[in-house]
Amino acid sequence: MSKIAFVFPGQGTQYVGMGKELYENNEIAKKEFDKIFSNLDFDLKAVMFEGTEEELKDTKNTQPAIVAMSLVLEKLLRAKGINPDFVAGHSVGEYSAIGSAGFLSMEDTVKLTSLRGRAMSKVSGEVSGTMAAIIGLDSDKIVETLKEIDGVVEAVNFNEPKQTVIAGEKEAIGKACIALKEAGARRAMELAVSGPFHSSLMQPAGQILKEALEEFKFKNSEIPLIANTTAKEITTVEELKEELYRQSFGPVKWVDTITTLKDNGVTTIYEIGPGKVLNGLIKKIDKEIEVINVEKLSDLA
Incomplete structure (x- = not known):
């Protein structure tokens, strides 16, 4: 049923x-x-x-x-x-x-x-953090790529197969967006949020x-x-x-x-x-x- x-x-x-x-x-x-x-x-x-x-x-x-x-x-x-x-x-x-x-x-x-x-x-x-949406890249590839980034940055929202949100320290997010685009992401854009939610x-x-x-x-x-x-x-x-x-x-x-x-x-x-x-x-x-x-x-x- x-x-x-x-x-x-x-x-x-x-x-x-x-x-x-x-x-x-x-x-x-x-x-x-x-x-x-x-x-x-x-x-x-x-x-x-x-x-x-x-x-x-x-x-x-x-x-x-x-x-x-x-x-x-x-x-x-x-x-x-x-x-x-x-x-x-x-x-x-x-x-x-x-x-x-x-x-x-x-x-x-x-x-x-x-x-x-x-x-x-x-x-x-109290923390200097933010989030970014990563479009067009498998979440497994995102998780792997983030391991190479200095600072706190984590995959936090697994929204759909080709859209994952990352969160962490502002500087680390900036570096991650560049690295993820190089890894094949179609877009990597910071979100207008007040904190690194779910990290x-x-x-x-x-x-x-x-x-x-x-x-x-x-x-x-x-x-x-x-x-x-x-x-x-x-x-x-x-x-x-x-x-x-x-x-x-x-x-x-x-x-x-x-x-x-x-x-x-x-x-x-x-x-x-x-x-x-x-x-x-x-x-x-x-x-x-x-x-x-x-x-x-x-x-x-």
Whole structure:
């Protein structure tokens, strides 16, 4: 029997006004958003609906904004009788997947995401790091080439077979981009990000997060979450806490994640949240999987 997966996007998909249409035109959405907003110690509603692009781009705002919108949409999709057999999320999208699987309540999931965003914002401000997208070169070749570069530089996001993101120290990233182009990459371009996310330089953020996890009431899930760092199934609180710690400074194995879903009989994936980034990546990983985007009320209709 064919199975369904819900997947959730990560940072970079945000835009000013995200979620406003849902909030103003759907009673369930308004109620769920209000629950989320009232559980936070800052005005996320103002940032999402009326803020500036600059405010929304700040990691500590971006992350909870994306997860809040994704989880409200997920609730509306379930109200139509569509439920997942598996969940997964790309980078911070993994937090949306946690809420979707029922490891945490919706409002606590966004609160935890907010803590993650702050921790990452703090640590990225203390290290001189960045990221770069490498297009048109196999990930194995990228990993091999990076071994020759002085300084910290690591392959961190395995997005699709010919697109991998690297992260590390600014100087090392600059050298790596030159070396990877010489090795055959079609493009190697630095990204406009505030830190070297998912690299070992972010380990202090993992430590902050590890302590914060103890303040939350998690419960085991009946819906398996496919983990970013291992592409393996997680259903217990213990496994989840270990994944959340490691994921803040570990890789996003998106290609392996989609392969795992396919191997488990998934034929339809709902991409839930802002943008259509994952749709594009999934089609390059496996053309046979049907991907349905859920971002607006018209998508739900």
